[in-house]
Amino acid sequence: MANKICRGSDESPDVAHFAILEFMQHERCQELIDAGRGMNFLSGIIHRSFHSSTSQYHTIYRQKGRMHELYVTHDNLQDSDQYDMELDHTVEGIQGILEDMKADTIELWFRATLFEMWVHTPNFSELARKTCIPRTSISKAVEEAREYIRQQLTNNNIQL
Numbered sequence: 231m232a233n234k235i236c237r238g239s240d241e242s243p244d245v246a247h248f249a250i251l252e253f254m255q256h257e258r259c260q261e262l263i264d265a266g267r268g269m270n271f272l273s274g275i276i277h278r279s280f281h282s283s284t285s286q287y288h289t290i291y292r293q294k295g296r297m298h299e300l301y302v303t304h305d306n307l308q309d310s311d312q313y314d315m316e317l318d319h320t321v322e323g324i325q326g327i328l329e330d331m332k333a334d335t336i337e338l339w340f341r342a343t344l345f346e347m348w349v350h351t352p353n354f355s356e357l358a359r360k361t362c363i364p365r366t367s368i369s370k371a372v373e374e375a376r377e378y379i380r381q382q383l384t385n386n387n388i389q390l
Contacts, residue, residue: 231269235276242280248287249275267333274329282322316389323388327379338378344368345375 232246239245253259253272262268279287331342344357348368351357358365383389 231273232276232280235273236280239280244291245276245280245287248291249279252279252286262333271333274326274333277329278322278326282326284319284322320383320388323383323386324379327382330382331375331378341371341375341378344371345379348372 232242232249236242236245249272252275253268256262256271259268262271279285282288328342328346331338333339344361344363347357347361348354351360354365354369354372357363357368361368
């Protein structure tokens with residue numbers, strides 16, 4: 231699983247071991263296993279650990295003892311060419327929150343799933359036709375997901 235998530239990277243065994251250790255030390259480990267959601271939760275840990283530049287894995291293993299500087303000449307870049315690190319950090323945070331929501335309760339899974347569908351198709355009527363779920367239920371679930379995500383971002387000190 232780690233090899234697929236890490237797209238064949240040489241780091242995949244290290245990420246897998248790190249993720250397994252994190253999962254085994256997680257306070258809800260046994261609860262997730264009993265609920266049959268252990269692999270889903272573990273895949274989320276692997277994904278965030280490998281792909282996020284703010285993950286604990288990245289901080290411990292990739293950044294340990296390194297000094298980094300950005301050598302960007304702003305004269306050569308236009309505003310549209312500049313990388314927005316804060317936006318990327320926020321997007322990664324939202325993706326992680328959605329993965330956690332899907333692995334938590336059925337209610338959070340429902341909200342996260344409808345929120346993701348709404349992001350791709352931002353039309354409640356069209357989603358209602360596709361899913362056979364009432365439009366008002368979809369809009370309520372999407373709004374509840376948005377509020378939950380905002381709260382989690384605030385709790386994690388991630389700026390919107």
